Amino acid sequence: MVTVLLPSLLAHESGGRxxxxxxxxxxxxxxxxxxxxxxIFDEHDDLRRLVNVYVEGVDMRDxxxxxxxxxxxxxxxxxxxxxxG
Amino acid sequence: MAVLVLAGTRKGLFLLHGDDxxxxxxxxxxxxxGWSIYHAILDRRDGAVYAxxxxxxxxxxxxxxxxxxxxxxxxxxxxxxxxxGLKLEAAWHVEPGHESEPETLWLGGDPGVLxxxxxxxxxxxxxxxxxxxxxxxxWHPGAGGLCCHSIQLDPGDANRLYVAISAAGAFRSDDRGxxxxxxxxxxxxxxxxxxxxxxxxxxxxxxxxxxxxRPERLWQQNHCGVYRSDDRGDSxxxxxxxxxxxxxxxGLALHPRRPDTAFVTPEEGAENRVTSDGRLGxxxxxxxxxxxxxxxxxxxxxxxxxxxxxxxxxxxLDPAGIYLGTQGGSIFVSPTEGAxxxxxxxxxxxxxxxxVARTA
Numbered sequence: 456m457v458t459v460l461l462p463s464l465l466a467h468e469s470g471g472r473x474x475x476x477x478x479x480x481x482x483x484x485x486x487x488x489x490x491x492x493x494x495i496f497d498e499h500d501d502l503r504r505l506v507n508v509y510v511e512g513v514d515m516r517d518x519x520x521x522x523x524x525x526x527x528x529x530x531x532x533x534x535x536x537x538x539x540g
Numbered sequence: 541m542a543v544l545v546l547a548g549t550r551k552g553l554f555l556l557h558g559d560d561x562x563x564x565x566x567x568x569x570x571x572x573x574g575w576s577i578y579h580a581i582l583d584r585r586d587g588a589v590y591a592x593x594x595x596x597x598x599x600x601x602x603x604x605x606x607x608x609x610x611x612x613x614x615x616x617x618x619x620x621x622x623x624x625g626l627k628l629e630a631a632w633h634v635e636p637g638h639e640s641e642p643e644t645l646w647l648g649g650d651p652g653v654l655x656x657x658x659x660x661x662x663x664x665x666x667x668x669x670x671x672x673x674x675x676x677x678x679w680h681p682g683a684g685g686l687c688c689h690s691i692q693l694d695p696g697d698a699n700r701l702y703v704a705i706s707a708a709g710a711f712r713s714d715d716r717g718x719x720x721x722x723x724x725x726x727x728x729x730x731x732x733x734x735x736x737x738x739x740x741x742x743x744x745x746x747x748x749x750x751x752x753x754r755p756e757r758l759w760q761q762n763h764c765g766v767y768r769s770d771d772r773g774d775s776x777x778x779x780x781x782x783x784x785x786x787x788x789x790x791g792l793a794l795h796p797r798r799p800d801t802a803f804v805t806p807e808e809g810a811e812n813r814v815t816s817d818g819r820l821g822x823x824x825x826x827x828x829x830x831x832x833x834x835x836x837x838x839x840x841x842x843x844x845x846x847x848x849x850x851x852x853x854x855x856x857l858d859p860a861g862i863y864l865g866t867q868g869g870s871i872f873v874s875p876t877e878g879a880x881x882x883x884x885x886x887x888x889x890x891x892x893x894x895x896v897a898r899t900a
Contacts, residue, residue: 464574464598468614494598497627498619505597535597 457485458530465491465533482510483521485531495533505536541898543855544608545873545884546589547865548577548893553591555609556884562861562875565884571609579850582897583636583645590645590661592631600631602647604661608899617663618647618655624671626651633850634661635691638698646717648688652679652705656717669713669720670703675741679708682744682763689849690748694755702758702773706849707731707744710760712773723773728764731810747792747849754799759829761792761804761849768829779829780806785816791852795877796860800828803835803854803862803878805847814844822864824878835878845870850893857898865891 459475466473468491479485486495486508495506502508508515509532515523525531545556545565552570575593582589589605591612602615620626629650637644647655647664653671655664670688679686690704701717704710709724727743744763751757758769760776765787767776780787786806795801803824806816815821819841823832846867855861857875864872864881869888874881 464595467574491598493616493618494595494601494614497599499622499627503597503599 456527457525458528459485459489460530460532461489461491462533462535464535465494468494479525481521481525482508482515482518482523482531485525486521486533507534507536508532509534541900543857543861544582544897544899545853545863545871546580546582546893546895546897547871547885547888547891548580548591548850549869549889549891550576551889553577553580553609554885554888556871558873558884560857562855562857562873563882565871565873567885568609570889572603572612575603577892578631579633579893579895581634581636581895582899584897585636585639585642587899588660590634590636592634592647592649594630600628600649602631602634602657602661602664613662615657615662615664620653620666620671624666626653626671628653629685630687632687632689633691635693638693639695640698646691646693646701648691648703648705650685650687651681652676652686652688652708654688654691654703654717667717669718670711673711673720675708675722678739678741679705680742682706684849690745692748692750692758694750695752696755700755700772702748702750704745704748704760706746707742707763709741709743710745710748710758710773723769724776725774726776726778727760727762727767728778730764746790747852749792749794751794751799753797757799759792759794759802761789763788763810766792766804766829777829779825780832782830783825783832784823785821788813789847790849791847791864793852793854793862796854796856797858798826801826801877802829803852804832805852805864807846813846815846818842818844820845820847820864820866820872822862822874822878822881835874836881837879838874838881838883839864839872848892850895851891853894853896855896855898861896863894863896865894867891 554569580591694700711720791805871885
């Protein structure tokens, strides 16, 4: 079991839930199980450019990206990049 | 009865509730916080509200509410096929389908794409006749992207509809959206290299509207002038030579019953996109665009405002109400067909779109 934490807009779009506990072997598997999957992945199943993902506080890019393996009890945090105006 | 104004803004959706006099307004919102609402509309067939919602991180979607904005559901499927090599950049305009197709909706988007939904806005399929249009390689994005911003249905013929894309031009379908004919004959595209007359496509339509009482009549506010067509877009007449300070502008509204009456908000020009002559000026024609007069009593002066392409609307009351939203965050209403204006809301985020509906 891993935990996924969502920022406020994604939590709102998930019916108010900002925390999901899932069975997932990889980061991608965990993210694709979320009800807001189509907000963080585009129509070609690419992670949107301004969506950052951290696993245990480490940028997932430094842990194998979407294919990175997860250990039981780890926490994934989705963070919107600093952007916009 | 009551009047509901849906104001899409860069920071959410606002609703303005008014009575039939349209002189007192109550503001509700923001709704859909975190989303830029490029356009929102109430579907008069079933009372649902649809919003073309965009977020710079999470992309484009369509939100639907069946309770006038208290709760929302997001479209489940919206995107472009991988083989197209394109991705959806923004959702621009939602148009409820023909009365005879109660579950059908249309959605215009960037990059120059049209979608159709047959399940009330949950799943959207790209319209191949636009996505794979043989002239697509001659379409060019403008400052707002390659946006499909205008979708107009012929109320008397469910087979016929129109779209306008900036800068690709206007297109007509006579077979429910299967195939699309460019309808830009006589419409200038001065920003393109000099050629022998206007091109087949590539025009920068800023807004296209069909008159519901005379559906063969179309109006467009273009990058290069104001135009009217009386033959379903087969030919266009340029109209901005008599009384308009400029042919450039974005906003366009039509009188609901009088096909010769239209309203525009001219701007100085493409390189200085502020209202003409340092005032927020609405101009009205009652003779099909042969002449125009200023209809700005109650509008601010001096003012260097900007009204975007979805920023004008009209209701169907008598007298007709005309509505105007500015990038400065104001909503102006004229309950008297342009004879006088009141500021119904101020200090909103930049207004991207205005629509109006009647509610029980």
